[in-house]
Amino acid sequence: MIKRKDIPEIDTGVVGLGLMGSSIAAALLIAGHPVKGVAPISSDMEQALPRITKQLKHAEQSGLLKYSLSHYLGQLSLSEDFGILKNCRLVQECVVETTSIKSEVYRKITASTRKETVISSNTSAIPISILQEEVPYPERFLGIHWAEPAYLTRFLEITKGAKTADKPANWVFELAHFWDKEPTFLQKDIRGFVTNRLMYAVYREAFHLIELGEADIEDVDKSFRYDAGSWITYMGLIKRMDMLGLADFGVALKRLFPQLSNSTQVPSIMKKMVEEEARGVQNALGLYPYTKEEAVEWEQAFAEFNKEIYRLAKEIPSLQPYK
Amino acid sequence: MIKRKDIPEIDTGVVGLGLMGSSIAAALLIAGHPVKGVAPISSDMEQALPRITKQLKHAEQSGLLKYSLSHYLGQLSLSEDFGILKNCRLVQECVVETTSIKSEVYRKITASTRKETVISSNTSAIPISILQEEVPYPERFLGIHWAEPAYLTRFLEITKGAKTADKPANWVFELAHFWDKEPTFLQKDIRGFVTNRLMYAVYREAFHLIELGEADIEDVDKSFRYDAGSWITYMGLIKRMDMLGLADFGVALKRLFPQLSNSTQVPSIMKKMVEEEARGVQNALGLYPYTKEEAVEWEQAFAEFNKEIYRLAKEIPSLQPYK
Known part of the structure; x- marks a missing residue:
């Protein structure tokens, strides 16, 4: 002990x-x-x-x-x-x-x-x-x-x-x-552990929608920022279902699972990034356009966000209290 | 206009x-x-x-x-x-x-x-x-x-x-x-629109790991609360790659995509919930155990969280300024 x-x-x-x-x-x-x-x-x-x-x-x-x-x-x-x-x-x-x-x-x-x-x-x-x-x-x-x-x-x-x-x-x-x-x-x-497995499942579907032209990268990011982002720190993924009342999920899972991407291929947009040696904010070349100044601003604003979200995360109920 | x-x-x-x-x-x-x-x-x-x-x-x-x-x-x-x-x-x-x-x-x-x-x-x-x-x-x-x-x-x-x-x-x-x-x-x-498509891709993988016994529901929720939850409101999914520098994603996508679930089946744990008429916090019967009091507490604490995360979301840079 x-x-x-x-x-x-x-x-x-x-x-x-x-x-x-x-x-x-x-x-x-x-x-x-x-x-x-x-x-x-x-x-x-x-x-x-x-x-x-x-x-x-x-x-x-x-x-x-x-x-x-x-x-x-x-x-x-x-x-x-x-x-x-x-x-x-x-x-x-x-x-x-x-x-x-x-x-x-x-x-x-x-x-x-x-x-x-x-x-x-x-x-x-x-x-x-x-x-x-x-x-x-x-x-x-x-x-x-x-x-x-x-x-x-x-x-x-x-x-x-x-x-x-x-x-x-x-x-x-x-x-x-x-x-x-x-x-x-x-x-x-x-x-891939749990976190990466879950996140890569999202990335697979996101790139699939982007490659089909059914959504653009801003759509994907807005969805995640403002929908998932508005509850995920509070309740995670599974507890979310309990909070929504569970009832509709059986039908929804059955309907949507067959629609999802099963791709095993690296998306072409990512292949292009690798070929161009894009390093995102690090060299101001990425999936989004950046100036060097913008890249710095994003990093600074994130440090501020970190502080706030950590404070929020500490206030929410624990899922499994440690005794 | x-x-x-x-x-x-x-x-x-x-x-x-x-x-x-x-x-x-x-x-x-x-x-x-x-x-x-x-x-x-x-x-x-x-x-x-x-x-x-x-x-x-x-x-x-x-x-x-x-x-x-x-x-x-x-x-x-x-x-x-x-x-x-x-x-x-x-x-x-x-x-x-x-x-x-x-x-x-x-x-x-x-x-x-x-x-x-x-x-x-x-x-x-x-x-x-x-x-x-x-x-x-x-x-x-x-x-x-x-x-x-x-x-x-x-x-x-x-x-x-x-x-x-x-x-x-x-x-x-x-x-x-x-x-x-x-x-x-x-x-x-x-x-399923964009949001649901992305979220159900995560649900598919999450239930896959849970059914294999490779993670439990708390593991899944903790991962999402504290990893994704610590940045998602700020940068969404695609911008995240830019922020991390992009370099490793080509290799990582190639390695992990073939590991992901391609299931089209409703997970057995969700079938059981549907059969039991579980409604999560609404009837204190869900994927997590709840007392009625706990269910009420979760809902109240979420109202407080909403307020805070909304304030945070309003302060972060816009992805696509509306002119």
């Missing part, structure tokens, strides 16, 4: 300090853990501290910090050397989605830590059961999948691989409640 | 004053229209005034009313008699999803109004092109699909049927911007 007062004694590590890794480091600092950050890429090492500082300031503006900014920064150590991870009880890997690179990272983590150290991956692309094979004592390996910004969403997806033992998985699940998350806990390692 | 000052001169009608019809009446009142409400069912006639009053109060608490509550109620007339619709330029039908009943309603609307009166249906189940066949002068008929609560979301889906003329459809699209909506405007009448 973990207690609140234990948290500052539990050292955590984050390997890979890109946007997501930095954001996870910020989340763990805010939760009260000492954080050891390892940047296997030198450029990340330079950017990590300013980036984490910026994220902590955003958290401060959002009312998430109990102590001063310098207190949290005092709990953070950054290095290119994996030796810094020595006393960590949990190390979160957050590097690119390439098995060979992750494998090398796991080798370095395990060489620097004890065999009881729990190792987790933020992967959303590679099955946990496959990554696990790259790790000595694979029973202590599992998936911890965060959403961006990690310190400002309640989302966390904990996934066991085929060889993950109950003990480390249950420990992480318990620990995650001290991070102010409402984690899902997947006992089986399914392809 | 419609001007703000014209709105109080444009009489609107709503036929069918259940939860949704009342909510649409409230939305039209708030926009500044005189509203003539017709209740074809006597029990709706009794409940309509208290329900609309309650909805207007909710709107007032949400800061949406420019004038006093009594001003808006003064713009509302309710009757069981279709004759009240005489001078309406737009009549919104909002009765049960049964073609024969709607057909009878259209007969009564057209008998009481001029042939130029635009008639719209809130249907989400029956194609506009089919309903249109039940209406004399079908070129003035179209779909206007609202989300609940109609006065407190920015969602509106305008759909042309095969015979709908441009003029009334463009007029409604223009008018809807005075209702504080960001409407989608579908030139083709597709089965």
Whole structure:
């Protein structure tokens, strides 16, 4: 049984300090853990501290910090050397989605830590059961999948691989409640996890309608922003049916399921984006037209939105109170 | 070209004053229209005034009313008699999803109004092109699909049927911007419209994972609440890809599409609900367990959430500014 007062004694590590890794480091600092950050890429090492500082300031503006900014920064150590991870009880890997690179990272983590150290991956692309094979004592390996910004969403997806033992998985699940998350806990390692599976089902149908010319990208986005967006944070998908009274869904599912796309092909609009090396707001070339200024404005306004939606999400009833 | 000052001169009608019809009446009142409400069912006639009053109060608490509550109620007339619709330029039908009943309603609307009166249906189940066949002068008929609560979301889906003329459809699209909506405007009448198509694609995958035991209903809801829920109101679905940088989606779509459910069957869990006459929060029997008190609490807390998310949705950048 973990207690609140234990948290500052539990050292955590984050390997890979890109946007997501930095954001996870910020989340763990805010939760009260000492954080050891390892940047296997030198450029990340330079950017990590300013980036984490910026994220902590955003958290401060959002009312998430109990102590001063310098207190949290005092709990953070950054290095290119994996030796810094020595006393960590949990190390979160957050590097690119390439098995060979992750494998090398796991080798370095395990060489620097004890065999009881729990190792987790933020992967959303590679099955946990496959990554696990790259790790000595694979029973202590599992998936911890965060959403961006990690310190400002309640989302966390904990996934066991085929060889993950109950003990480390249950420990992480318990620990995650001290991070102010409402984690899902997947006992089986399914392809794409839950979130991606659900979202890609929407993407498949959306691109199908767009390719048929039955809707344009603005129509798709307006629908999701203003219909789903007006209730999804409150009630999710299944509870929505209960709230609407359930009665019509039997008929509606029967009528609509056969109409839906079963495509297995990458939509042509997305193939075109890949060929053009479009990076959306990052290079002002995307599915929408942008100027560089507009791209920056969207990102800034989103930081403000994050703050507000997180506050809302914290006020709504929990689906499964943690005892 | 419609001007703000014209709105109080444009009489609107709503036929069918259940939860949704009342909510649409409230939305039209708030926009500044005189509203003539017709209740074809006597029990709706009794409940309509208290329900609309309650909805207007909710709107007032949400800061949406420019004038006093009594001003808006003064713009509302309710009757069981279709004759009240005489001078309406737009009549919104909002009765049960049964073609024969709607057909009878259209007969009564057209008998009481001029042939130029635009008639719209809130249907989400029956194609506009089919309903249109039940209406004399079908070129003035179209779909206007609202989300609940109609006065407190920015969602509106305008759909042309095969015979709908441009003029009334463009007029409604223009008018809807005075209702504080960001409407989608579908030139083709597709089965399930955009919103339902997208949502049912998610439902198909969600029930697939639940039936396989790979996720439970709480997992599905937590994923949607805290992942999608943390960004969807801000950026919708397609803009999301731009915001994430697009690069990984080509590979991810290719990998995940073949994993998704292509089921055309009603999920067994939903069949069971239909057999048990489960009505979710309405009879405290649903996909989740509820006490009656809990069901009431969820509904009340949602009214509060609505207010907040609407405020957030109004602050975010528009996808397609209306000129």
